[in-house]
Amino acid sequence: MKHIAWCLLLLCQCALGQTPREDEMNSITGNPYLMKDWCDGVVRFTSGRTLTQFKLKFDCLKNMLLLQFEGNAFAAESKVKEFVLYPKKKDSLLFRRGFPSTNKTTDQTYFHVLLQDKISLLRLIARNIIEEKQLVSVNGRINRRMEEVEFYYLLRNGEMVLLPASRTELPEIFADKKEPLAQFIAANQLKMQHPEDFVAVVKKYNELEAAQ
Template sequence: MKALVLRFGLMMLVGCCFSLQASAQFTHTNDMEARPVHEYNTITMIGSPYVYKDWAKGSLTLKNGTVYQGIDLMYDQVKDAIIFKTKNGDVKELLEPVQEFKIGYIENNQPVERTFRSGYSGDGVPAKAFMEVLADGQVVLLKRTSKKIFDRKHYSSATIDREVQESDDYYIAVGDKAVKVKKSKSSLLAAIPDKKDYLETYIKSNALNLRDDSDMAKLVAYYNSL
């Protein structure tokens, strides 16, 4: 019972955050250019094509500056597409050019908010690709997750296994130019070399594991604070 109350409270917290933002500016999702969605059969699928498997509250900022707040979102990482519910409850795929979107949900009884941004180029970045912002500032740490669906038929069996496989790439960006980096100290320091001595000391004193997303983000946040 306590766990249920806690979960409900956290969901209300996430919802309130988006509601407060929504009071500042809101435009009905029915106004957006979109098309009907062909949904996946996820019942027989191993893994999920979405960044989060359920509907979550989020916000959108279009390239033209229009902001949509407090709407139900899903992010399809196979198609690199944003799925949303209209005011009438219809499920649509967004066709408008998006600058940034945020999505918030509860995971392990903790509120999570993730930010995705487009408009970066360079070093193999797909055009119009959404990149997750892990650390923001003068220098931005970005993560690009790509997913593909594979169907496998077992030998001498009519059964087909459908599985989602994902791959991650990381980038350091200044302005709209992104450079791919590896999850290692040498690669990260090569991308932001001007404060190397400070960063070396910070890595050592904080025992950072730069194969971990959160520790990579801490290092870039520290760089931006110098």
């Protein structure tokens, strides 16, 4: 027990509830978490250390891993390399950071790893803050709410490529494979609205590359 408590001090940097207070007139509504409940999981550090005794939760608004131990919640420190969530009755989800920066992200941003291959597929799960001014309000109060958003990236030749969500524009990203991929998308009636659609397209692309 003493060893676990010592690890907790070393591996976590701040308790929840110490984040800056939101403006009283502009409170944000909505759920910032990927999942409402705490999940079993595995945390892997850059040092090679692996821990399994914490419950995990992912804050999509702050792109932050949260840990829970004996009822206390903490934000994980910067030396986390990756973590795996094990939701009940769902497939596990692997999150990793250390990827090249983009105009939306840094090398410290966690991505959901959907496919690991010659060309890998990464999913950025985030929240946008939407401001809505009330038609009838006191002192011009503005409502702020969270909107779920996600972006898909290829990791190709050490570079991050943002994928368009349009089924007609997506094949253009794949250059010489755009025609067979356009046919694949049409034949399978993929609407590019779910992670599985993007996984199917990138898998097909890797197959076409390997067949050359």
